[in-house]
Amino acid sequence: MSQSIGATSAGRGRSGPSGRTRILLSVPAAEAGAFFPPDTRRALAALGEVREIEPKELMTPESFRAAAEGVQVLVTAWGFPQLDAARLAAAPDLRFVMHAASSLHALVGDDFWATGIPVSQAGAAMAPAVAELSLTFTLSLLRRTHRLDHALRSGASWQAAREVERAREIGGAVIGVVGASRTGRRYIEACRALGADVMVYDPYVAETDPLGPFCVTLPELLASSDVVALHAPATDETRGLIGAAEIAAIRDGGLFVNTARPSIVDMDALYDAVAPGRIDAALDVFDAEPLPGGDRWRALPNVLLTPHLAGATADSRRRAGRIVVDEVRRHLRGEPLVHALSRADLERMG
Known part of the structure; x- marks a missing residue:
């Protein structure tokens, strides 16, 4: 009305x-x-x-x-x-x-x-919220919160839950950020404030930009990061930016965070790396939304999922x-x- x-x-x-x-x-x-x-x-x-x-x-x-x-x-x-x-x-x-x-x-x-x-x-209003969820994802993956929670909820013994791979702290972790967007910059600021070492891939960052000294090539970022976090926009240029070869380049035990857009990632290739446990992931965006009840992502114990609400606080x-x-x-x-x-x-x- x-x-x-x-x-x-x-x-x-x-x-x-x-x-x-x-x-x-x-x-x-x-x-x-x-x-x-x-x-x-x-x-x-x-x-x-x-x-x-x-x-x-x-x-x-x-x-x-x-x-x-x-x-x-x-x-x-x-x-x-x-x-x-x-x-x-x-x-x-x-x-x-x-x-x-x-x-x-x-x-x-x-x-x-x-x-x-x-x-x-008014997109700037969402940047702090998206950056905060991305940071939440990062901390949760590093501390293995998603795996510990799943173990206890699925009936694993107390000791079995405690035997999940030992957690990491963000201080000293290498965080690779793909996209120096306004959200990406807020996320970078938060990670650095907590002691993380940050590297950035964004071909549009000028040498004179404060982030200039932290910029690296995409292959270097993927191979060197403990956490890879996407903060790039969904454009023709970024479509499929993180494909099968890029996902394969992420080190074993790496952590992957996407609060940006699913079109940036080959989601099938990502699933193939996450399902066997080679890497863990936290996702707020998906190819199919709403995410179907029986979707393959819902069953994985090493994935943290939210229903595309990063900016909606x-x-x-x-x-x-x-x-x-x-x-x-x-x-x-x-x-x-x-x-x-x-x-x-x-x-x-x-």
């Missing part, structure tokens, strides 16, 4: 009947309260006349046209229809798009970029909502956007 925030009627033209900016807020109902708790909703309502409609209610041309009439600022999230030529024509007053989530690939294409309308996103959602409000405010004031993206930016992002 749709509702208005701080408005009582629709009006026409570039603003509502009060002359205020018209903002269409369209995020899934299940997430709306997380992104926009009462204080954040009040802050957004202070910037204009806000109408809230779920993405699923905007799928038909007629429903989209009715909702977009006179809208100048569009706030989107997952499930919002692509802003193609037809929808853009139905929103002639649109001046700014603010995406409350991260990836923009399903939202904007050639038609949108041709308009020159600025677009921003209560804190990250609140941060994202605040970023939305701040960016809309900057747009309305004519100030530079902090999280704006260009077409070139998107080509290197997931």
